[in-house]
Amino acid sequence: MPKALPGAILPEKRIIAFYGNPLSKRMGILGELEPEQMFAQLDKEVAAWEKADPSTPVQPAFHVIVVTAQGQPGKGDKYRLRMSDHVAEKVIGWAEQKDAIVFLDLQIGRSTLQEEIPRLEPFLKLPNVHLGIDxxxxxxxxxxxxRRVGSYDAADINYATSFLASMVDKYQIPPKLLIVHRFTQRMITNYKNIKLDPRYQIVMHMDGWGNQTLKKDTYRAYIQKEPVQYTGFKIFYKNDKRKPGWRIMAPEDVLKLNPKPLYIQYQ
Structure with missing residues (x-):
């Protein structure tokens, strides 16, 4: 693992992120509640993590979907919808209020990262704005x-990180973070070919929902057994307690995982 550069967030801090889109109440906690209610809930989760692991400072974050997958072809037959810049700007404004960082997340459909990432340069040049790819x-x-689960190859991830590295060089800013969503074997191919570099930090993020046993097994099978750099774990406020007997994992439960995730996302 490359030695962290000055200003790198990991591994010195643990990121606690709220996920979603402010235009939708169905895509996650980020849009489900009014901003002040959502801020209070984030403060509650941050406090719970600080109590569970006092040795690791918490960095709050907002993880906003700025390109959403669609079930219909749409313009250009890309099966994706680009949000207006207003969406990212709104969330970046929230982050300024909470001393938080921001992740811009891409659900690209039949588009490509080469089409979608460069247009985000006005935001990614900001020191507190990072990237997620689903x-x-x-x-x-x-x-x-x-209708089926998509995939990224190491080559796709390497393109994303090379772009982030170019932002660090061009604008002389601290290292960038890349969150990569994963919950099946085929979602990420050729993981051993993913390149590491001190200008960016990669989090392989366990994005599956279900009971605790299933979530832990998924983490071990696809995150722990195919390590890249840092790890993440997702908590679903609704889906993780969908059936009788299921309950949301507390910070103490997640901290029993090995390695301990440094990025926690709540949806």
């Missing part, structure tokens, strides 16, 4: 989002 909705040249 393999579930990356359909290549065929397939429909939501």
């Amino acid at each position: 393999a579930e909705f990356a359909m290549k040249s065929n397939g429909v989002p939501g």
Whole structure:
């Protein structure tokens, strides 16, 4: 693992992120509640993590979907919808109020990272704005989002990180973070070819929902057994307690995982 550069967030801090889109109440906690209520809930989660692991400072974050996968072709047959810049600007404004960082997340459908990432440069040049890419909705040249699970290859991830590295060089800013969503074997291919560099930090993020046993097994099978750099773990406020007997994992439960995740996302 490359030695962290000055200003790098990991591994010195643990990121606690709220996920979603402010235009939708169905995509996650980020849009489900009014801003002040959502801020209070984030403060509550941050406090719980600080109590569970006092040795690791917490960095609050907002993780906003700025390109959403669609079930219909749409313009250009890309099966994706680009949000207006207003969405990212709103969330970046929230982050300034909470001393938080921001992740811009991409569900690209049949588009490509080469088409979607460069247009985010005005935001990614900011020191507190980072990137997330969701393999579930990356359909290549065929397939429909939501009907089957998509995938990214190491080459796709290497493109994303090379762009982030160029932002660090061009604007002389601290290292960038890349969050990569994963919950099946085929979602990420050729993981051993993923390149590391001190100008960026990669988090392989366990994005599956279900009971605790399933979530832990998924983490071990696809995150622990195919290590890249840092790890993440997702908590679903609704889906993780969908059936009788299921309950949301507390920080103390997540901290029993090995390695201990340094990025926690709540949806």
